[in-house]
Amino acid sequence: MSFDYDLFVIGGGSGGVRAARVAAAGGAKVALAEEDRYGGTCVIRGCVPKKLMVFASEYAGMVEDAQAYGWDIQSGDFNWGSFKGKLHAELDRLEAIYRNLLKNSGVETFDQRAKMADAHTVELADGTKKTAKHILLAMGGRPVWPDMPGAELGISSNEIFHLETLPKDMLIIGGGYIACEFAGIMNGLGVKTTQYYRGAQVLRGFDDEARGLVSEEMCQRGVDLHCGTNILEMRKEGDKIWVKATNGDERLFDQVMFATGRAPNTVDMGLEALGVELGRKGEIVVDEYSQTAVPSIYAIGDVTDRVNLTPVAIREGMAFVETVFKGNPTPVDHDLIPTAIFTQPEMGTVGLSEEEARELEPIEVYATSFKPMQQSFAGRAERVLMKLIVSQASRKVLGCHIVAPGAGEMIQLAGIAVKMGATKEDFDRTVAVHPTMSEELVTMKEPVRTA
Incomplete structure (x- = not known):
């Protein structure tokens, strides 16, 4: 049977776009449908604008610190209108990049909603039907609204x-x-x-x-x-x-x-009628290769509610292309994913929490909390935390948790060591970079507790 496309992707977020363009670059005939803006949650209404707002919100504190360091500067008022204009211009620029990536890879795009008609057919909002040998569902998630008056x-x-x-x-x-x-x-x-x-x-x-x-x-x-x-x-x-x-x-x-909370975007997609299994929250149930209960249909990213992070959706998209288009079955490794939370103070984490680890095996906890030099000099009383969870048996670092300015940057690098299976002694053998906050990760000699 001949199909219109080798692959039809529903959803133009990070995962869907990556899968579409990598498959197309390998010679597959690919189409993608997106009902809203290209770039998905992360680029348009998530990580990117959020991080820019985090940056904007930190300057008032920086001005106060600068005064403490001897700078004669005054803080004015924050101009939301001026910031918002620049923010939206930046999102427009990024969306254009996503559209161009698809176009230059030879992916045909449809700016409309698509849903499933059968195991090999999608129906677009205008009633057009398109067939494909493989269909990839990458519709992402949406905020959940509470059920209450007002x-x-x-x-x-x-x-x-x-x-x-x-x-x-x-x-x-x-x-x-x-x-x-x-x-x-x-x-x-x-x-x-x-x-x-x-x-x-x-x-x-x-x-x-x-x-x-x-x-x-x-x-x-x-x-x-x-x-x-x-x-x-x-x-x-x-x-x-x-x-x-x-x-x-x-x-x-x-x-x-x-x-x-957020929920997967699976409502009114025609999935249940085809035999695609959905979980309790409406998430699409997939195997380790992101394949659904219908062999021609795959799903990646937040719509599967596995690990809802942009780099994970991209990894799942790449593994899907390896598996389906390159004949190299590649499961996605969801173990030991480092992540940052851009709270103030920032938090970076990889591996097991102390609570999770002690349920599994005997552990040692190394932790230190202190006032960092920069803030301390400025008279701020903020504390930071550096924490390692170590297996008593294997000596492996099972978890690393950092609460500090720049924790996201630190945890990316600590994540490499933890992913490689570094032991506490590997950390100890590494010479400290002084004076930094992160040097505490390699200078903690005695556990604060065992469990």
Whole structure:
């Protein structure tokens, strides 16, 4: 049977675009459909604009530090309009790059929604049907909206980049990394920021000691964080939003942002009818080669809800091309993925948390918390944390957790060592780079505890 294409990709985010262009570069006939903007969550409404906002939000603190170091400079007000214009120009530039990458690789693109018609056919929004030998689902995820009175008054992380004006005060609901990052950003930009999280401590799933320090420092910097607190209802009151919380508070805010989780974009895609298995959250169930229950259909990235990170989606896309188009079956390695959370302070992590590791085997914990030189000199009381989790039996470093300025940069390099199976003694054999914060990773001699 002849098909219109060798591969049809649904979704123009990081994973889908990479798979499409690498397959096309290898000689496959490829098409891709995207209903919104090219670049996906990461480029358009995630990591990239978020990190630029993190940078913007850190300058007020830098001005204060500069004064402490003898610089005669004053901080003016933050101009949201001026920043926002530049931000959107940058996103437009990046989207154009993604479109050009596809075009130059010979991928045919359709700027419309596509869904499945059968195991080899996709149907575009205009009713056109296209057939393909292989179909790759890379639709990503979307913010989840809570089911409660007045929820429509709130915004999600998608809309925060498009605010007309910066609110004077804002409530962020959630305790995951998106909620915590935006609490730091808005607080740094001068917005009076309140955060409600229903759980006992923010950043669930990360190392307890590390997330405890992040939470403490967020509060020190002015975020009004309330754990064990959720909201019951919201309503419009004049220009403000009235919010009633489970702790009895009734307060007014200019903006309310929900960061209460994300869900895979699988609604109304025609998947169940074809026999593609979906999990409890609507995620597409795949094997280690990203293949679904229907042999011609594969899925990568956030739509599979495995490890929802951009570089992972790209890796899954590359492994898919190796497996299907290069005859080299390549499973995706989801083990020991380093990651950064751009909270303020920043957190970098790779491997197991102390809590996870001690469930598995006897461990030693090496940790140190101190005031770094740069901030300490400026009279700031912020603390950083360097922490290694070590197996008593193999001496391997099972986990590394850093809370510090530049933690993301540090964890990339520590991640190489941990991925290679470095032992505590390998770390100890490495000479310290002085004076740096990260030198503490190689100078901790005695464990602070064993478990």
